[in-house]
Amino acid sequence: MAVSPTVDPAEPQDLAAFDPQSGSRVERVLFNNRLIVVCLCLVMTLVLGWQASALRLNASFEKTIPRQHPFIAAYMEHQQDLRGLGNAVRIVVSNGGRSIYEAAYLDTLRQINDAVFLTPGVDRSFMKSLWTPNTRWIGVTEDGMDGGPVIPDGYDGSAASLGQLRVNVARSGEIGQIVALDGTSSALYVPLLSALPDGTPFDYAAFSQKLEEIRQRFERPGLTLHVTGFAKIVGDLIDGLREVLLFLAVAIVITTVCVLWFTRCVRSTALVVVSSMTAVVWQLGLLPTLGMALDPYSILVPFLVFAIGMSHGAQKMNGIMQDIGRGVHKYVAARLTFRRLFLAGLTALLADAVGFAVLLVIDIQVIRELAIAASLGVAVLIFTNLILLPILLSYTGVSAAAAARSLKTDNARQTTGVKHPVWAFLDRFTRREGAMVAVLGGVALAAVGLWGAEGLKIGDLDPGAPELRPDSRYNRDVAYINAHYGASSDVFAVMVETKGDGSCAGYEALRRLDALEWELRQLEGVETTNSLAQLNRDVLSGLNEANPKWGELIKNQAMLNFVTAGAPRGLYNEACTLLTLFVYLKDHKADTLDRVVARVERFAADNDTPDIRFRLAAGSAGIEAATNIVVKQAWRQMLYLVYGAVMLLSFVTFRSWRAVLVAVLPLMLTSVLAEALMVWLGMGVKVATLPVIALGVGIGVDYALYILSVTLAMMRAGMGLSEAYYRALIFTGKVVILTGVTLAAAVATWAFSDIKFQADMGILLAFMFLWNMVGALVLLPALAYLLLPGGASPATETSAATGKGTANNSMADKDTTANSMANGWTA
């Protein structure tokens, strides 16, 4: 494969002399039917563009879960019995610091309750607030137990009924749950269905919008609504996607301006942008065609496709421009460039596609969909930017002034013998001292990077929703709720399976559960717990006139059965074969989750019996723990696979393991440094950041493939490393710098995004674009010097030592193939 030097020495420069039957079969088919190709692409664009208009923005809770993980498998097994645990929002209605026992507040709360109740997707039977009948109080009188809904019978907003409500709430056990600890707000707990009764999937965007409408409608001075929960995060993210489109537009403008500045040719710049945009349209059109939606996690894919498209398109355009500058006819120039770069481009794109496809091994649906979307997008680029673009350029050509300019530096050097200072600087790395400095520098950086990356954490590191900025409305709401309610929103649930109907009330199961609960409460990061064992303690006290001295789990099976019979569902299931232990955590940091998981696993190992099994895990934190475990495992696995794929493709291209090392080692340095950067910036490895490094490797290899393939071709043709590398720089290096800088600048703007993980991705990607470029330009020649056969050959040294001015002449002394190559590349 590679850039095979198939250019005929007597390559004709004008159209009449060009043999349309020359070149590869692919080239002949495409260019001899170029109008048909253009028309087909136009039709595709129209069809897929129409499809793209049906693209939905959505996210699904289930899709962010690693479904094969044992925790999740256990959760799925018991999902019916754990309804409402997986996915719920909490709406806190705050009375502006005043007590909630005011008629006006309660009236508004009732209206909010009704509005939320009627919102599609709400699991109404499990919804809970002061106004739902399942919020009950239990009390004692001289005659025994008494109980009822907390809203008293015949509530009329009078001082008496407000007073009764206050008393009922005090004995409902809901303080810290439904009513804030300080009594100035109350909450609506709103579990969500995963699908509506008619089977359509839950629409997060619509639900979130409904919540915002409710917020708009009822908020007034002194009465605020605070909303938390996965659905709200996703809603905010989907809102943020509109902003993402703006960033996409900014990126396109920056990139276009840079390319235009580079080429000074409106025509060709427009074509590169249009073909890259075409790829984006196709990719977006293919998603709904395949039944997929765009979710917040795959939102970066269109930009990636565009970025990669720009990189390859600019390479094509640069080649054609240089040929035209040398006086070649635009059609011939397009074909010759296609001939030279198609395989390199194809290899690079395939490397990208494989690199992205590697993400499919990760058992998290959103990452898989991102992998599919990115692979599709890259595959599409083969058509739009490797085929359509040269064909379009063969029609339009480039502006003559731009074409002439593109050769200026090279011509200048040929006439004056002076390389452009940038190339002269980079040339140093092909020599002994420069190469040693670069490689040693690289090793030192790798050491620093590895040291820095030691502290890399798995999972979310920030409280609240790390997808959003710490000062976002959502995270302020989370902070408010955590401050005013004892229990946090980070719930870790342990499932205790018992054998036989009614067995969940057994003393053996309950006392083990009770012991585990107490052990967990001693862990740092565990705020409180709840279970049927705890309920037994509370209810026994309740049955004894609420005397607190009776708070104990007593060894009396009849009593335990009696308490269990009256206990609310949720702590155990209908058949009484499953107990749930709820562990409320201070945060969902990996350390906190690891502690809980480790303790429960150890307890289970010691205490599981044939009839009693402790199983992890459900609840938001339980699912997060499973996700962390999968992400941690996937992290290394993914890197091995993506590097394996890239190395395999590089080997197929270069047929030399030395060349593979030259191409891949700079990428590895980038990966290591990116991990160190993540530590430094406080980013954890999670669903949102996991793909970025794989993507970074895939994109980075492009640069190396373009530069190294040309360098190798030149060296095989007999040139020394210095000259071969210089040729590669002239031919492709300029574009590598161009794309590296412009794409980095474009993604760097994401740092201003309201979506935290997009900002994180932007910073990481900008770093990887830039550093991969530096690696390709500095480390690659240095490694080539050290590793490639002939890299440090005396011929090179001599050629270099002879002086820059004689380079062209010394080249001319080499064999004819090299000479013809030189002609082919530089006229």
Added chain:
Amino acid sequence: MRRCNGAARIALAGALALGGFAFAGAAGAAPVAEPLDRPATLVRQPERAAFQALAAAGGRLVAVGERGVIALSDDKGASWRQAKVPVSVTLTAVAFPTPTLGWAVGHYGVVLHSRDGGESWVKQLDGVAAARIIADSLPKDGPSHRIGQLVEEGPDKPFLDLFFPTADTGFIVGAFGLALRTDDGGKSWSSLTLALPNPDGLHLYAIRAGRGNAGDQTLYIAGEQGLLLRSDDGGHGFTRLSTPYRGSWFTAAVDASGALVLGGLRGNAFRSTDRGESWQPIELPAPVSVTAATSGSGRLLLANQAGQILMARDGATPVAPLPTPPLPTPTGLLDSGDGGLVVATLRGLWRVPQPNR
């Protein structure tokens, strides 16, 4: 409205009476032991556990609570550390007749004893042994006594209060009228259950000594459904007194003058200056149960389930809530001896400023 009235009560008694116990033996590497055999876990924040009672051991404060947690403070309640306790049951009461010798009682019929001011504890008695003592005391040929059925069921019944006039003599009272007495510092116990005029086996929640003239041998036991018993002979014979409320008494206090105060269900509190013969109501601001009471330094302090702490000067009936933030379910009150007041609650131990003296 769900009104269970007697149903729950009957179910409770029935459940306890009928409770047969059958469970499969546990397998596994090192499964957790049952609460009577499991030393109390060292907890992260001992001062935030659920506590049931407080006592002074000389200058040291000792608090007992859930799952065998016993917390000690040598700085008047500013900081707490956890003692070594051989059981993990809820402890309900504690007393130190001397600065070093103390006893604590709790669920599963447990009696713990410390000889080092609360640092370490040993189990002196548990529900199994207590049941045997009580069963042995029952007349063999008499009519089947309800107590007799109850004691056969194993260690599922709690002791709820204790009183040690000396380091040798002590009384413990508990659920279903269970009561024991020791005269050798807990080495041996004898049943007091049948000596109590409590044929229905009502729960006994509080035991207090009268504090009249020197040599006062008065003992009071207060409990469920308005039960009040008095002994005039140092706990050998008891008589039943009538009280002006049929709800349960949860706590009691005797002030320096010997006046008895009972606090109970739904904000009912009464004072008697004639050893329980006649009563004056104490008006409380909220109809919620009184769960703790203490008397000293010329004033009475009551705590209710709403978390209020109420104060009255001795002999004066008006009570006023202290300006403290509501404390979650107070269970015990103790003068820390330095102008502070330590409150045991279900959410930990709190030090609040003492009202002006």
